[in-house]
Amino acid sequence: MPNNKEKDPDWKNDFPINQSEVTEVTRRQFAKFLCLVSGGLATGSAFVAAKAAFFPGKKVQGLHRVCSINELPVGGTRAFVLEGSSTPYVLIHLENGEFKAYEQKCTHLSCAVFYKPGSGKIECPCHNGWFDAMTGEVLQGPPPRPLPRLDVQVTGNDIFVTAAKEEA
Template sequence: MAQQDNTPDWKIDFPYSTVETLQVSRRQFAKFLCLVSGGLMAGSGLVAIKSSFFPERKVEGEHFVCNTAALPVGGTRSFTLPGSTVPYILIHLENDEWRAYEQKCTHLSCAVFYKPGTGRIECPCHNGWFDALTGEVVQGPPPRPLPALNVIVKGDAVYVTGQQPA
């Protein structure tokens, strides 16, 4: 009489113990380390190539944004320039001045928003704040001021041009 085996069918197909599946060999670890290191190296190389061979284009000429009547005091308008994907924000400050900045925080590129009545631009991702008059960092982790555009008001039209070098 043959003895009946109580081993489940799946254990016969997959004869690995739990301890064996949780352990990582040095060879597996080295493969994983090489794969991750190679990926990081390739990514860094692509960033370096993009920044050196494809520099960002400067804003040239005047670009119409809106009419002055379309933006009340304390209001904002998001816009992009033709041929660009960079988002900008036009601000009509409470002292009746106009400012235009890139709408990406200089920390991690989160969208920034103007807080009416405070004179500040907020980055809600990490509680960063910028001065709405100058674009300078007031608080938080952003490492540099917001890139700005010059704003020109001609009659009832608002235009932006590239920032003049300091």
């Protein structure tokens, strides 16, 4: 009997009738699949490089008033959103009197982060990630990057935020 499998079109081999043939993956097929994955990863890297080079993210423009000093007690926080943007930020009044503003999205999986009063740390409760409230650096857990921050300026009784200066 001639080997029908040789004559069958590819789609019949890809969707066989017998269940036992469904799970059969040859090492050749697996090697080709790995090449496909490799192509996908190279494409992903190309996308990241193109995005970084040609479409950089928008920077915060100008000064934005958040609240007055009286509205934010020591150890307190205030969530805010800048005009024309949906990115959530949090303003923190640290115990040493300083004000800090960070993006309220964990750099791991974008969960909301919270300041833990008295500890000097910002917590991401989703996967137990911790950030330094003074610098935004990662202290512990899965987050791969520091929290993006905004510079805070206190003018009179009002608190303003502006884009953070790039560190050289």
